[in-house]
Amino acid sequence: MSELRELYQEVILDHYRRPRNYGELPEANREAEGHNPLCGDQVTIYLQLQDGLIQDIHFEGAGCAISTASASLMTEALKGKSVAQAAHLFENFHQLVTSDDAEALPAPDLGKLAVLAGVREFPMRVKCATLAWHTLNAALKNTGELVSTE
Amino acid sequence: MTLTASTSTTRLTPAAVAQLRADFPILGESVHGKPLVYLDNAASTQKPQAVIDAISRLYTSYYANIHRGVHQLSQLSTAAHDEARRKVQRFINARSDKEIIFVRGCTEAINLVAQTFGRQNIGPGDEILITAMEHHSNIVPWQMLCQEKGAVLKVAPISDQGELLVDAYEKLLGERTKLVALVHLSNALGTINPVRQLVELAHARSIPVLLDGAQAVSHIPVDVQALDCDFYTFSGHKLYGPTGIGVLYGKEERLEAMPPWQGGGDMIRSVSFEKTTFSGIPFKFEAGTPDICGAIALGVAIDYVQQVGLAAIADYEAELLSYATEQIQAVPGVRLIGTAREKASVLSFVIDGVHPHDIGTILDQQGVAIRAGHHCAQPVMQRLKLPATARASFAFYNTRAEVDALVAAVYTVQEMFG
Numbered sequence: 001m002s003e004l005r006e007l008y009q010e011v012i013l014d015h016y017r018r019p020r021n022y023g024e025l026p027e028a029n030r031e032a033e034g035h036n037p038l039c040g041d042q043v044t045i046y047l048q049l050q051d052g053l054i055q056d057i058h059f060e061g062a063g064c065a066i067s068t069a070s071a072s073l074m075t076e077a078l079k080g081k082s083v084a085q086a087a088h089l090f091e092n093f094h095q096l097v098t099s100d101d102a103e104a105l106p107a108p109d110l111g112k113l114a115v116l117a118g119v120r121e122f123p124m125r126v127k128c129a130t131l132a133w134h135t136l137n138a139a140l141k142n143t144g145e146l147v148s149t150e
Numbered sequence: 151m152t153l154t155a156s157t158s159t160t161r162l163t164p165a166a167v168a169q170l171r172a173d174f175p176i177l178g179e180s181v182h183g184k185p186l187v188y189l190d191n192a193a194s195t196q197k198p199q200a201v202i203d204a205i206s207r208l209y210t211s212y213y214a215n216i217h218r219g220v221h222q223l224s225q226l227s228t229a230a231h232d233e234a235r236r237k238v239q240r241f242i243n244a245r246s247d248k249e250i251i252f253v254r255g256c257t258e259a260i261n262l263v264a265q266t267f268g269r270q271n272i273g274p275g276d277e278i279l280i281t282a283m284e285h286h287s288n289i290v291p292w293q294m295l296c297q298e299k300g301a302v303l304k305v306a307p308i309s310d311q312g313e314l315l316v317d318a319y320e321k322l323l324g325e326r327t328k329l330v331a332l333v334h335l336s337n338a339l340g341t342i343n344p345v346r347q348l349v350e351l352a353h354a355r356s357i358p359v360l361l362d363g364a365q366a367v368s369h370i371p372v373d374v375q376a377l378d379c380d381f382y383t384f385s386g387h388k389l390y391g392p393t394g395i396g397v398l399y400g401k402e403e404r405l406e407a408m409p410p411w412q413g414g415g416d417m418i419r420s421v422s423f424e425k426t427t428f429s430g431i432p433f434k435f436e437a438g439t440p441d442i443c444g445a446i447a448l449g450v451a452i453d454y455v456q457q458v459g460l461a462a463i464a465d466y467e468a469e470l471l472s473y474a475t476e477q478i479q480a481v482p483g484v485r486l487i488g489t490a491r492e493k494a495s496v497l498s499f500v501i502d503g504v505h506p507h508d509i510g511t512i513l514d515q516q517g518v519a520i521r522a523g524h525h526c527a528q529p530v531m532q533r534l535k536l537p538a539t540a541r542a543s544f545a546f547y548n549t550r551a552e553v554d555a556l557v558a559a560v561y562t563v564q565e566m567f568g
Contacts, residue, residue: 004515008508008566017503039507040524040537062537064505065567122511 006118007125008065016065021075025058034135034147036127041067045135054078054086059132066116066125071132073113083140089113090133096120097129160459162466162546170458171547173198184517187552192337192365192496192543193521194387197451201391204450208443216442217416231442234449235432241452242382243373244399251405251432252445255396256364257287259383260331262398262435263360264291266408267381268329274300277326279357281306281314281343283336285527288362292331301328308533312339312488320351327352330359334366338527338541339488340471340496342370349378358404364388368545369467369494371460380404386444391451395444398435405431412437463546467495470544474553478542481560487539498525498539501560504567506540512566513540516559 025046035042043061047054057078059071074093078086092110097119119129127149138147162170171177176196179186188196208230214223216231232247239247253259268291272278278292282305289303296303304327306319314332323330330352335342349359360381366372367384374382381404386395400408410417410428414437419427428434455463474497478484487498501509510522521541524531531538542556 001515004512004566007511013567038523040528040531041507042537064507066508068505125507125511128507 003118003121007122009115009118011112011115012065012069015069015072019059019068019072021058021072021079023058023060025056027056028058030139030142032135032139032142032147034131034138034149036063036067036131036149038127038149039064041128041131043067043071043132043135045071045132045139047136047139049083049140052083054081054083057136063131064128066119066128067131070116070129073116074132074136077111077113078136086136086140090137093133094130097126160462162458162462164549167466167547167549171549173200173454174547175199175202177547181517181519182515184515187516187518187548187555189542189544189548189552189556190519190521191368191545191548192388192525192541194393195368195390195545196547197392198390198454200454201447201451204447205392205443208446213443215439227442227446230446230449231440234445237449237452238397241372241456242367242397242399243375245375246402248431249399249402249405251398251400251435252440253396253398253435254394254441255385255387256362256383257291257385257396259381259396259398260287260360260362261291262411263331263381263383263400264295266411266435267358267404268292268295269299270407270409272296272299272301272328275326276301276328277304277324278302279304279306279319279322279327279330279332281319281332282308282533283312283314283339283341283527283530284331284333284362285337285364285525287364287526288331288333289529302326305529306332308341308530310534311490312336312341312530312534313490314341314343314348316344316347316351319348323352323355323357325355327355327357330357331362332359333362333364334372335363335369335494336488336527336530337365337496337543338525338530338539339490339498340493340543341488341490342366342492342494344492345379346377353378365495368455368463369460370464374399386448386451389448389451390455391448392444395441395448397448400431402431405435408435410434410437414438416440458546464494466546467544470548470550470553471495471497473550474542474544474556477553477557478560481557481564483564484560487534487536495544497542497544499541500536500539501563501567504563506538508567509540509560509563512563513556513559516555516562518542518556518559520556 027048028046030047041063046058048056212226216228358380361379363384382399387393417437483502506522
């Protein structure tokens with residue numbers, strides 16, 4: 001139960017119920033769509049990218065609490081960050097949700113994203129937490145490909 | 151052969167079910183420190199000790215390849231494999247064991263029909279009729295065939311309750327309809343289709359019918375002669391048997407008229423480099439060494455199920471489903487998906503403000519295994535305007551106490567998201 005409480009802590013439920021930066025972004029110059037075919041979760045990331053900086057970022061989609069909160073927190077964390085900083089953050093975040101080694105965590109610069117640390121106790125849910133990030137990567141690379149967690 | 155199913159009753163009492171549960175070793179396992187409550191039977195059922203033992207016994211004592219060997223072991227394996235085919239025949243009341251083709255599963259059975267009967271009989275502008283409640287196995291093979299042949303896939307609509315609209319179905323049966331393929335018991339909604347009537351309506355226009363029985367065979371008695379369907383398909387693993395084995399039933403005259411599917415050993419009568427003559431049915435459709443063990447173990451699973459009695463199973467599960475329906479509906483914020491009048495085994499639901507995936511995780515922590523997602527039936531989810539549902543699905547080994555555990559776990563979901 002305590003693991004569940006950590007997974008579904010208040011910040012996550014709040015971002016699930018009231019996702020930040022939700023909806024289309026008219027100024028977007030990059031966008032990518034991702035989905036998890038196992039559960040049907042779907043997310044679209046909209047980016048306004050200028051001079052290597054994420055000027056603005058929005059998302060839209062339908063998913064579980066973990067994937068929605070993760071996307072919402074991600075958009076908050078990335079606004080104003082450089083592409084290189086975003087890549088670094090994703091690396092840290094990925095480690096946070098997959099690492100077995102609690103000692104190595106949390107990376108100090110993760111900020112609010114650290115609330116998703118509970119996901120590492122639920123390996124089946126890692127894909128939910130990282131879907132938005134993989135989709136972000138596709139948007140940054142502008143591949144135009146549909147991102148799938150499978 | 152000794153079977154552990156200890157009752158051959160017309161009714162499954164709680165005491166009888168308790169005894170039957172002991173035949174399934176996995177039901178004594180724990181998950182996250184809680185007793186396992188296994189409610190994902192529509193995805194796959196657990197296996198009785200009799201089936202597990204049959205697999206072990208084959209490999210321990212008499213395994214060999216079948217049909218070609220002149221030695222003792224091959225004869226024993228061959229006899230057991232042939233007997234398994236007759237068990238399937240009797241189980242669904244086919245006229246002949248030649249009408250029973252062993253395949254890998256229900257999906258492969260449908261693909262076989264699409265690739266042989268379908269390619270032979272369906273051309274440009276022809277129509278294949280399915281329903282809006284099919285799972286992907288009974289959609290995709292037909293889509294592929296339509297694409298190849300320039301044919302058209304038609305979809306009979308369903309009501310918001312998840313019932314097929316029979317009048318609309320009948321209107322879609324036309325001169326161009328070359329095949330109807332529809333589910334007997336829906337995996338996402340639990341709906342039991344009035345298949346006898348649907349077959350009759352199609353046959354009145356000389357249209358053959360394939361029934362997808364993946365869910366049906368473990369929950370209700372199936373008699374293919376009474377249904378008069380042309381094809382019937384199911385998997386072993388949803389019938390308390392092993393994975394990797396399934397069955398295509400086809401009427402003898404249909405199968406005779408169809409070309410072979412895959413080429414290779416066991417489906418040939420003679421081969422020269424100039425010409426191959428093919429075996430008769432069912433071997434024409436069984437290229438290569440079959441899943442010998444799978445078929446034999448499926449036969450044992452069928453023995454087991456018949457010993458429990460499908461009529462008794464159907465009655466018991468209907469009573470359990472009605473109890474579960476009542477209990478889950480009493481939970482505030484819970485909405486049932488799929489409320490057909492004729493239903494079996496499946497309790498699909500959603501909770502306001504909680505994604506089914508989150509329900510699945512929280513229930514799992516209480517030891518309750520359900521399925522959360524689209525159940526490989528995305529079009530039916532789209533029809534009902536849902537991304538996914540949480541689905542509890544029952545077998546005869548489930549109990550009221552397990553339903554209570556499910557409901558208690560659903561209250562925990564409410565608390566967490568409250």
